[in-house]
Amino acid sequence: MDFTLSPINKMVIKAGKDFCERIVPEIDAYMAEHGDYPPDLLEKYAKARMLGFDVPKEYGGLATTNFNLILLIEEFGKTGSTCFLPLLMNNSVAETICHWGSEEVKKKFVPPLCDGSAWATMAFTEPDTGSDPKMLTTTATPDGDDFIINGCKRFISMANKPGYGVFICKDLSLAGQPHDSTAFIIDKKSPGISCSGHYELTGLDGADTCDIYFNNVRVPKENILGKQGQGFNVLLRWISGERIQQAAGMVGVGHQAYLEAKKYSMQRIVNGMPMGYMQGFYWMLGEMKVKIDACRLMVYNAVCKQDAGKNFDTASAEVKVFTTPLIQEVTRMAVQFHGSYGYSKEYLVEKLFRIAMHQGVVASSLEINKTIVGMTALMSK
Numbered sequence: 001m002d003f004t005l006s007p008i009n010k011m012v013i014k015a016g017k018d019f020c021e022r023i024v025p026e027i028d029a030y031m032a033e034h035g036d037y038p039p040d041l042l043e044k045y046a047k048a049r050m051l052g053f054d055v056p057k058e059y060g061g062l063a064t065t066n067f068n069l070i071l072l073i074e075e076f077g078k079t080g081s082t083c084f085l086p087l088l089m090n091n092s093v094a095e096t097i098c099h100w101g102s103e104e105v106k107k108k109f110v111p112p113l114c115d116g117s118a119w120a121t122m123a124f125t126e127p128d129t130g131s132d133p134k135m136l137t138t139t140a141t142p143d144g145d146d147f148i149i150n151g152c153k154r155f156i157s158m159a160n161k162p163g164y165g166v167f168i169c170k171d172l173s174l175a176g177q178p179h180d181s182t183a184f185i186i187d188k189k190s191p192g193i194s195c196s197g198h199y200e201l202t203g204l205d206g207a208d209t210c211d212i213y214f215n216n217v218r219v220p221k222e223n224i225l226g227k228q229g230q231g232f233n234v235l236l237r238w239i240s241g242e243r244i245q246q247a248a249g250m251v252g253v254g255h256q257a258y259l260e261a262k263k264y265s266m267q268r269i270v271n272g273m274p275m276g277y278m279q280g281f282y283w284m285l286g287e288m289k290v291k292i293d294a295c296r297l298m299v300y301n302a303v304c305k306q307d308a309g310k311n312f313d314t315a316s317a318e319v320k321v322f323t324t325p326l327i328q329e330v331t332r333m334a335v336q337f338h339g340s341y342g343y344s345k346e347y348l349v350e351k352l353f354r355i356a357m358h359q360g361v362v363a364s365s366l367e368i369n370k371t372i373v374g375m376t377a378l379m380s381k
């Protein structure tokens with residue numbers, strides 16, 4: 001596969017770098033003070049033409065590629081900021097609704113996700129499981145032209161922000177059938193919805209991740225995304241794209257950790273010379289670079305399959321399996337380069353190390369992805 005970057009790809013990277021240099025520091029300053037995203041964050045993204053990458057123009061999108069989106073996300077990853085999460089979510093949920101939705105659903109719910117007036121959410125995880133659809137307990141009970149939703153979704157990104165979420169529920173009208181989950185688009189400010197406070201996370205400082213509770217929340221049948229019983233399919237397709245985007249962000253995180261280590265290794269004098277000249281350290285730098293370059297190629301390979309309209313589930317799972325331990329190792333090595341300074345909040349590498357830890361447990365766990373790759377290998381000829 002030829003991964004030569006086109007003039008448009010380069011333009012996207014340049015726009016991303018520019019936004020990250022000029023705007024992200026002020027976003028981060030707000031997040032450090034308030035522990036939350038700035039209320040106008042999505043408007044900033046919409047103004048910078050960063051929402052609706054893989055969404056047709058008629059629904060307010062940019063009608064460009066997922067490849068361009070992952071190039072942009074890598075630039076955000078380099079900043080160590082958490083502000084890329086809503087960018088990623090609005091893009092991926094808008095694309096998901098476009099894929100599965102009826103014409104009316106697309107016209108109603110996609111434009112607000114592309115113009116930044118609605119915050120997107122995708123919710124599967126519950127107190128009892130984040131992996132197994134058979135364990136879901138949030139129920140959807142049919143009632144005339146509506147469904148009534150009851151239950152709780154856990155660790156949900158942007159759950160308490162105004163806008164729409166896709167919620168995967170146990171559909172009681174399908175009770176006893178093998179596939180009984182259905183995806184509903186729900187306005188997060190509907191009567192009967194409430195949220196917990198944010199979780200205090202290891203990394204992703206300021207991320208808005210909380211529990212969301214449904215107490216007899218009424219949702220019209222027209223808000224079903226896909227068909228009844230396809231809830232888990234909606235989730236799996238979304239998560240395949242999300243894993244690639246998340247990994248692109250983590251390639252940015254790893255790349256920056258490598259650059260920070262390289263810079264420090266030329267500044268810090270050990271045994272009378274910059275430590276970077278010691279074989280042990282330049283070997284480490286070499287290893288870090290090779291790991292990041294390989295991770296980036298894995299991401300490019302998977303996203304090209306996605307853009308070509310091929311099945312990309314396994315390629316996306318392979319990305320998670322391959323890149324998660326490598327990027328976590330690269331950020332750990334960058335901390336080690338810095339000695340005790342690396343273990344202090346004065347240096348970016350400490351933050352990068354904490355962010356990298358989330359990749360193994362968010363957007364499906366590492367083990368679930370090993371299962372996907374392993375089972376696919378077993379079943380293939």
Ligand SMILES: Cc1cc2nc3c(=O)[nH]c(=O)nc-3n(C[C@H](O)[C@H](O)[C@H](O)COP(=O)(O)OP(=O)(O)OC[C@H]3O[C@@H](n4cnc5c(N)ncnc54)[C@H](O)[C@@H]3O)c2cc1C
Nearest residue numbers: 122123124125129130131155156157361362363364365367
């Ligand atoms: C910052 C953050 C943001 C999040 N945002 C969202 C969101 O927006 N929407 C959402 O729905 N969720 C979200 N989550 C939740 C996250 O996706 C889940 O926590 C994750 O999928 C794992 O689920 P779990 O924690 O319930 O682990 P479990 O499913 O209980 O698994 C526990 C452990 O067992 C392993 N395991 C489980 N099943 C198997 C198996 N069959 N074979 C081998 N090993 C297995 C897992 O790998 C894991 O190590 C978020 C989490 C965080 C931390």
